[in-house]
Amino acid sequence: MKSDGTLHTGVVTSQSVFGAPCWVSLTTRDLRAAQNFYSAVLGWRWAPGTRMGEHYRVASVDGVPVAGISKTDFVAKTAVAWTAFFAVASADETVARSQERGGTTAVGPISLPPGRAALLADRDGAVFGIWEGDLVAGWERWRNAAPSFIRLHTRDAFDAAIFYGEVLKWATSDPGCCEVDYEENEVVLRSFGDVVARIHSGALGAAPDPALRPHWQVHFTVDDVEACVRAARAHGGAAHQQGIGSVEALVIDPDGARFSVTSRTAR
Template identity: 40%
Template sequence: MTAVKVRLAQGTPCWVSLTTSDHEGAMAFYGALLGWEYGPGPTPLGAYVRALSGGAKVAGIGVTPPGTSHSVGWTTYFAVDSADEVTQRVHECGGTVAMGPLQAERAGRLTIAADLTGSVFGLWQGEEHLGWEVTGEPGAPVWHELLTPDEPSATAFYQAVFGPVLTPGEDGTTRLLVDGCPVAEIRSTTEGRGWRVHFGTADCELTARRAEELGGRVVQEPHDTPQGRMARLADPQGGRFCVLQVG
């Protein structure tokens, strides 16, 4: 378990947020699956709650804004020192900005952007809300990976935008390092694209079966990975995420 009490270094994943077409349904699903409870969050874009695991903030669930084409899905946010400056670098590096920078009340400043292949990610300049308060345990985020058809271009893009150190992984991936610690990875694939959020679980098989009982589905059965036992799941509204066995 890692408790987070300070602003994370720029380029570090610091928050995950689900945009969904069924706010109440998503809250019920993840509450039953991951043991989450909920507290209020900023609402500049509509209904939004913060998910709590053991009383610690770990994620957000918001409703799809009216009149937008944003699909159901999880977004990984990266800590930045200045949302305005890093948003400008996204433009300069050939990415696109869908929203922001905008102020999320007193919580902080955010931007929603996409890289060169259209993979969506967020920028978060924390003020009153620095990000998640715990990682590496069941119910909390534990890992992040980008699936991309063009790993060299993705690597160059995130290096230029955030300034992290990138290093080859043992399994042919590229690891993003911040202050010498791996925070995420980039993996080349022709099957799908985008950032994948991994939540911790004490039992990967049990969580996968429970997701089906709650109306979700198993996209990829539990299997062994370099990070541990993992399964890819989808919630009843179609939002995809992964669970990774920890502990």
């Protein structure tokens, strides 16, 4: 980290931006079909994840790695879904804090050079990942290339914010930690002034929705939401847009994984 609080553009570690989302990864049953779909919808290019083996692929935008895809039978038979990973200073300590506060551990921590990772779930069952080590593309380059933010849909935003704040060490006095605010019925997470995550559970004072299945949803920034919707439908997926000209749409890939596309102008 530079003396003015900004980040170097070279190698950045998870300790520099701990608590912030730093990577997203998809588990799918069909790697080839997933690559074709996301290339058509988001314009991604692909390369083998050499350190992760033949069942892992890395997507890039303008040469910047932005996401990973693995087969479900490769990573502990996890469900078909997008998973957001948060940067942490210590995977072991983060797992311990999560378990102490009622979270569960699905995988890890395991060594995945150049770092260590684990898959966890919060008290309400929302799955998330943690990463300790060098960041694949550097934090600023990754943030600018693909994801706009991630949003947790949960039953109680304040309870979730307390859990994640304690587990991921948000709003501490440590340099590089994330800041937390409450804006327009959402808990908003910022890292170096940039909105990186939101936690939503409905209007202030509303009763928790018992039918809601808590989950983190990834939002990718795009230049043309409607073009993404058309491409998704044309390549075996589904998309739901609130109306023509909407700045956001929910997209479901052919394997059932859900994500959102958000207009770059709405960031």
